[in-house]
Amino acid sequence: MEQQGEDRDQSKTSGTAGNDTDIASVMGFSGFGKKARTFDLDAIFEQTRRTAIERSQKVTEQREMKDAEKQKQALMIGDSHTGKASVSGGKARPGMSSSRPHSDSSSDSEDDSEDELIGPPPPGQLSSRRAAEEDEEFVGPPLPPGYKDSDEEEEEEEDDNPVKRIPDTHEITLQHGTKTVSALGLDPSGARLVTGGYDYDVKFWDFAGMDSALQAFRCLQPCECHQIRSLQYSITGDVILVVSGNSQAKILDRDGFQVIECVKGDQYIVDMANTKGHTAMLNSGCWHPKIKEEFLTCSNDGTVRTWDITNEKKHKNVFKPRSMQGKRVIPTCCTYSRDGKLIAAGCQDGTIQIWDRNLSVHTKFHCRQAHVPGSDPSCLTFSYDGTVLASRGGDDTLKTWDMRNFKKPLNVATGLSSFFPMTDCCFSPDDKLLMTGTSVKKGAGNGTLVFFDRLTFQKVYEIEVASSSVVRCLWHPKLNQIMVGTGNGLAKVYYDPIKSQRGAKLCVVKSQRKEKQAETLTQDYIITPHALPMFREARQRSTRKQLEKDRLDPMKSHKPEPPVSGPGRGGRVAMHGGTLSSFIVKNIALDKTDDSNPREAILRHAKEASENPYWVAPAYTRTQPEPVFAEEELDDEEADKEPEWKKRKI
Template sequence: MDASLQAFRSLQPCECHQIKSLQYSSTGDVILVVSGNSQAKVLDRDGFPVMECIKGDQYIVDMTNTKGHTAMLNSGCWHPKIKEEFLTCSNDGTVRTWDVNNEKKHKSVFKPRSVQGKRVIPTTCTYSRDGKLIAAGCQDGSIQIWDRNMSVHTKFHCRQAHAPGTDTSCLTFSYDGTVLASRGGDDTLKMWDIRQFKMPLNTAERLPSFFPMTDCCFSPDDKILVTGTSVKKGGGSGKLFFFYRETFEKLYEIEVTDASVVRCLWHPKLNQIMVGTGNGLAKVYYDPVKSQRGAKLCVVKTKRKERQAETLTQDYIITPHALPMFREPRQRSTRKQLEKDRLDPMKSHKPEPPVAGPGRGGRVGTHGGTLSSYIVKNIALDKTDDSNPREAILRHAKEAEENPYWVAPAYAKTQPKTVFAEVEPEDDETDKPEWKKRKI
């Protein structure tokens, strides 16, 4: 990628469905695509499909008995250690883990429940940094965490983490694995110690969020927490807010653009912040000293100039001792040579003209080589003896009467005289009843 930042390929993997989440696997060789339909897809790094999750049976009541999701997906992510495993959550009220090598069935199912034991919809899901825990934020405001190998009962649970009825848009674990940050649809950012999960460690308020996928993430050194804010059209600029993890004091804020900040990612190895906004921009923030590779590689590359097709001419080879018949005249001007090449049918790739008359050498003639065109040309348009059509029809009648060959000999004994039906005069039709009269 050069300074123009043009994509080398663009594709539409999920038809018209909105893409909710994209993530490279831990090894970077495949991409997880979570869209608005019920089937997550895995693509390789060139954009070609690797697997597609199976769709479940929507008429089964118990979601553990069906093989896949039956409603719209909300989020998904890769396992941090096992490169073949990933996680999805859906509006059917389940969180499922999958194996890339087995698209026929999920690996395990987790079903979040409300206080009354009813089904609730998970809006976001994530793995812990060591991959042993699975966390889900739900529409009733709760955060539920399971052991990856124990899918029935939750290991940690907070019922009133955020306001009920709001979509918790993001959960993320710190790099040391003890702290969980949650971005709520109630315009708050909270930080939790999962060992004491009843009360949040810190809370930041008045951070507007209009999107069900607004992110929050930790810095690579685990000291800073960053999130984006949403704005209405004409209501100012979307911002990135940076908070100290220990004290939750606001460290810094960046005005990104005059639209909402939807997604943000602080890459741990590149040490760069990628931001996606509501007006279609994707911005990358980097430090010239502390960042590595990534955007720094693109900035130093100059944009390639496209070579014009008109300047591509054949190289002139000088052969001083060639025989006169093989000697090429010395080129005076590129323009004159291009004009000459244009007139040369071989060099200008002039198409061959159509074949006149009947086809030859496997090529179709001008009138076409099909049977219908042959009939039209040779039979239907045959204008011989067109002066009197009655004579043309009856030209063999006399010969057939004198020397019958086909039909007449069969009736010679039984029907020596030909009897024709007599045509009644039209005047008699007046005496006939209505139903016998001929319709005109």
């Protein structure tokens, strides 16, 4: 059996060889070339691993031997290589050798053999491992301490210096009015800005809809004759909280229409916890940062109340700040923490009192001497990380407080004049700077926007805004733009074309639209109060409305009537050819090309009909008399012989 199998294998190989020889002779070449080389991947990987271990051991020994020499020469090598040109394709590391060591003879022979191989190339993992092994050999001396590329240095400078992130290269000015801009609000997306002032007006500005004229698209007075104290969009941006000088806060939608109005409390009840709402002027208000239906207000009645937008008839919770003697204290500003768990209020006696949102009786944090008593703190704001609280006092100071140790302030900045009870302070989006505004007397200089480093509390930057006080300031984190409200009725927006997004960049590039000039009546209007109604002229209240009405009247505007489409209506016939009847009227009945005698046209078929009746005549041949037609006209001679009464009168 074994012998038979060997014979079969020999016959197969001889047959295959014979076939190859026949094919080669037919096609005209001597052979099919060399046989493709096969690879044992497991053996190659094992050999590669051993080689890598041996090479790494050699490199480690060399480093240990030359470690002392490298440390001495590191600074010299760094100085000599800093000014060298970079290698093509990237920067050359100092001390790195660009020449590659020669491989041994075995590798040369392998390369020669690989050049002659015909077959699939080695797998990609193998080639990548070989490249990694070769790179391990070229380990130069370590970089000198402090060595950095120029690009890395610029990036680190920008990271370390937050002043370069302040967007103040460009600005636009929005004219709110002539009085102080006491409230600013920007929706979370940064599309709309709302401003309020001492002139009782609230104006809406749409950055995407404005052109270079910078005109507000809506102006209203939501609280009649009360100054606007605070404006803020909700976290979803669909409603606006309006806090004014009266005792009732209002909620407006994005277009300025009222949604709800908080209820007013009973001013004759002594315990403010038993009243349903505020009984005195409001001072401040803000939205909850997590719950979109909840907002917060504080008032001169000595209470801080939380509200639910779904229940306008009664407050949700009430917090009553107390002095050291347990007496009532008026809160002048209030805010939520970033997580919404704490409620902070700055009081008229200079204290800062903080409650847990769910526990309204006792304070969680309390600082009795935060600011000078009677100075009315104007703003409280938490940092984005929630660990630091900043307070802007009426005693011309700006302080930061650590929430983990609330007894002493972290830093204090003095000499920041403040004349308004709503002067702002806010943190930068990166939480490294603290910004506030300063007030000036009329003609005494320019109001400034001052920036402090949060850690060192050094004044790092200053912007002169206008020849008036800076009251409100807002740094939007998404747009990276700064909004400022001044004491002379201006709202300024600072931005950077590169660092800022959308916002003011959308409206400055649009050209100003041409205003439509409304036509006016040239004739004078005479007022006759004692004239009879039939002689009295109608009073024209609005020229524009009257012109619009006249335009709709086709007789006054001489507007041509449009063609009637479809069937006719109102006594008017539709276009010719639109229906079958109109087509017949146009092409048959109104055809004036036949100028012959109409009588002859009618009787041209009479002879044929009488000789060969087909339709009507055969049915009436027995009953109907013979038709008698008028005779032809007589000649002139016969006409003269006729009597006078038969002659036709002409």
